[in-house]
Amino acid sequence: MKKTIVILFYTLTAFCWAQEDVISKIEFTGVKRCNVIFLNKLLIVKEASAVDTILIQKDIKKLKRQVAIANATFRLDKISGNNYKLVYEIEENFTLYHKLIFGLLMGNFLTMLGYMNIIYSEEILR
Numbered sequence: 001m002k003k004t005i006v007i008l009f010y011t012l013t014a015f016c017w018a019q020e021d022v023i024s025k026i027e028f029t030g031v032k033r034c035n036v037i038f039l040n041k042l043l044i045v046k047e048a049s050a051v052d053t054i055l056i057q058k059d060i061k062k063l064k065r066q067v068a069i070a071n072a073t074f075r076l077d078k079i080s081g082n083n084y085k086l087v088y089e090i091e092e093n094f095t096l097y098h099k100l101i102f103g104l105l106m107g108n109f110l111t112m113l114g115y116m117n118i119i120y121s122e123e124i125l126r
Contacts (some may be wrong), residue, residue: 020051021050023047030090042059060073070092
């Protein structure tokens with residue numbers, strides 16, 4: 001009888017003290033040209049979800065596979081109590097695309113040669 005009472009007491013106290021840590025805010029640092037809304041859609045971890053480092057590592061792998069991102073890391077900052085702020089630190093790639101246009105415009109020959117840097121610009125995402 002004493003063993004069952006002790007086991008019951010320990011299980012009840014374990015359930016009372018088992019509170020999850022919650023991500024209350026997600027931020028990106030180092031983002032200049034990338035679209036933050038697009039990066040948020042890639043993530044598995046959302047705001048108001050439990051802190052799970054395995055899922056955060058999967059998100060880091062997804063971010064590193066993107067063309068525009070050279071490196072990505074994360075940092076968890078404690079706000080208050082069980083609330084944490086998840087900060088993704090991103091280093092962007094600098095990619096140049098070749099641009100070569102030949103054409104004919106009203107009897108005039110048109111040429112354009114150069115480079116352009118388009119990474120997640122709004123025209124591509126539409």
